[in-house]
Amino acid sequence: MTEQVSTLFSKIWQQYINVTPSAKKIHQLLGNGSDVINDHVAYRTFNHPKINLAQLAKGLLALGYTECGQYDFSAKKLNAKHFEHTDSTMPKVFISELRVEEFSSEVQQIISGLIAQLPDDVSDRADFLYSGRLWDISSTDYETLLSVSEYAAWLAAWGYRANHFTVSINHLANFDDIKVVNAQLKEAGYLLNANGGEVKGDETVKLEQSSTLADKAPVVFSDKTMAIPSCFYEFAKRYPLANGQLYTGFVAASADKIFDSTNAKS
Numbered sequence: 001m002t003e004q005v006s007t008l009f010s011k012i013w014q015q016y017i018n019v020t021p022s023a024k025k026i027h028q029l030l031g032n033g034s035d036v037i038n039d040h041v042a043y044r045t046f047n048h049p050k051i052n053l054a055q056l057a058k059g060l061l062a063l064g065y066t067e068c069g070q071y072d073f074s075a076k077k078l079n080a081k082h083f084e085h086t087d088s089t090m091p092k093v094f095i096s097e098l099r100v101e102e103f104s105s106e107v108q109q110i111i112s113g114l115i116a117q118l119p120d121d122v123s124d125r126a127d128f129l130y131s132g133r134l135w136d137i138s139s140t141d142y143e144t145l146l147s148v149s150e151y152a153a154w155l156a157a158w159g160y161r162a163n164h165f166t167v168s169i170n171h172l173a174n175f176d177d178i179k180v181v182n183a184q185l186k187e188a189g190y191l192l193n194a195n196g197g198e199v200k201g202d203e204t205v206k207l208e209q210s211s212t213l214a215d216k217a218p219v220v221f222s223d224k225t226m227a228i229p230s231c232f233y234e235f236a237k238r239y240p241l242a243n244g245q246l247y248t249g250f251v252a253a254s255a256d257k258i259f260d261s262t263n264a265k266s
């Protein structure tokens with residue numbers, strides 16, 4: 001089963017680096033030739049029954065993942081859960097879904113129009129987690145979504161793909177301190193998400209995180225092609241609990257700021 005999981009993540013990685021060339025370079029920079037352990041990836045979706053969080057999760061459950069934590073982001077109107085594999089060397093997966101009913105009827109109509117383009121059994125596709133955007137959307141609808149939700153706009157433009165991979169600092173041979181990682185990245189010319197501070201969280205919440213600002217890549221809208229933020233790379237350092245095991249959860253206050261790594265508006 002872990003071989004299937006590894007194959008799945010290598011496909012997800014290929015799709016991700018196609019629009020996130022900085023991640024491939026940073027992977028080399030931090031790994032310095034040796035392996036980089038991926039702490040987690042994250043997915044975004046709408047809460048419609050055809051493609052909601054549970055539909056994204058079902059393929060993972062079949063591969064040995066279990067649900068391990070729940071999170072609520074009221075300002076961003078999101079529910080989220082995280083999943084862990086029985087083999088703890090496999091990446092964790094963070095999945096969120098937008099509570100579409102909390103938006104205006106105009107916004108709900110745009111989103112229903114996207115979902116209506118999908119077959120009912122779309123979530124049964126073997127490649128669902130790396131299928132990309134499965135609907136057409138105009139740049140004007142993208143802009144309307146962007147004016148109310150960065151999350152909705154990003155998802156409408158990019159669809160089903162990991163929005164980030166995450167370097168496990170705990171497993172790097174050459175780095176241990178997240179501040180040193182950040183300094184190295186900035187020296188190499190990468191831009192970090194400084195929203196809420198470059199380092200989110202601390203030892204007391206058992207998780208420190210930082211991330212790049214998403215690369216930009218061209219998106220083909222029905223009326224024109226436009227370069228918009230694609231995906232980003234995250235860096236995470238986990239601290240041990242009283243039992244000596246590393247904390248495996250997420251921290252909602254930090255996650256709230258990590259989402260902003262794909263913002264198109266400053």
Ligand code: OOG
Binds near residue numbers: 042096
């Ligand atoms: C997920 C943000 C949350 C984390 O590590 O806290 C997250 C997203 O941007 O979709 O991945």
Ligand code: NI
Binds near residue numbers: 166
């Ligand atoms: Ni993350």
